[in-house]
Amino acid sequence: AQDIIEKYAVLVNLSAPSLAAILKSAKSGDIDMEDWAPAIKEVRLLLENDQFPRFRRSETYLTFLELILPREDAEIWSSNFDKLLANAVGRHHFRLFLRSIRAEENLRLWDAVVEFRVLMSTKKKTELKSMMTLAKDIISIFLREGANEVYLPYSIKEKIERRVANGLVAIDLFDEAIRHIEQALRNDPYVRFLLSPEYKNLCAKLTR
Structure with a gap:
């Protein structure tokens, strides 16, 4: 010992x-x-x-998932944006594409909020202080002016910050922000991703 x-x-x-x-x-x-x-x-x-x-975001894990991903799963992404976001390999390649067009912050915020929701759903009331800290970190990284700032309407930002300031941190804190981001990604980047070499090359190397 x-x-x-x-x-x-x-x-x-x-x-x-x-x-x-x-x-x-x-x-x-x-x-x-x-x-x-x-x-x-x-x-x-x-x-x-x-x-x-x-670890779940690591190259090691994502490479393993890619090796066992059926091609038909990736092909479904061409008609189902939600399934693209729900798949770790899909998000990884979508993120690489977004990085190439300088829009990666949107998906990074999406990932951060998903983790926030998961942790909120498993935390006890006595542990909510740590969730308050996490919420403030997300605001500081993505909603404040800077290199990682994600564009959101002022009304959405203001509502989030007001709730945090009043200690009203709950699992739905970032729901409006996520809906806005998903719509923004769906409107243009998603369509461009489906036409990109990133997506086409991935589908080509996957086995059925």
């Missing part, structure tokens, strides 16, 4: 109480897993809320 702590404690962001508990347990020589439970819970939450979502 002492070896594990010495090797990994500096690499894992544990809270002071959890770290103190496992250090005390290790030094005593009488390992009680109850002492380790808080640290294990914190590591699990870190994996679930940070590293697992990052």
Whole structure:
């Protein structure tokens, strides 16, 4: 146990109480897993809320999904925008195309809100403070003036910021913003993507 702590404690962001508990347990020589439970819970939450979502966006995972994606699934995207967005491989290639036309921020915001909704649906009321922080991060990155700013009507931005300022963070916080973004993507970029080499080359290399 002492070896594990010495090797990994500096690499894992544990809270002071959890770290103190496992250090005390290790030094005593009488390992009680109850002492380790808080640290294990914190590591699990870190994996679930940070590293697992990052893995799902990784090149390794997306390459694997692409290898097993049937061509007919990709061909359906040509007539179904929602299924394109619902598919990780589809979103990846759509994002690459959007990057080439400098419109990637729209899909990045869409992804961020999807993750926000998933986390909101699984959080307890006692954990809503962390969701408030996440909502503020999304606003700071995508709704404020800067390189990543996504165009939204002022009324939508103002409503989101007012709700956050009043502590009214809920799963539907960004719903109007997402509807606006989906419509904007559907109107022009989606059509152009279907005509692009990015999409055609993907379909060509997939097996039936």
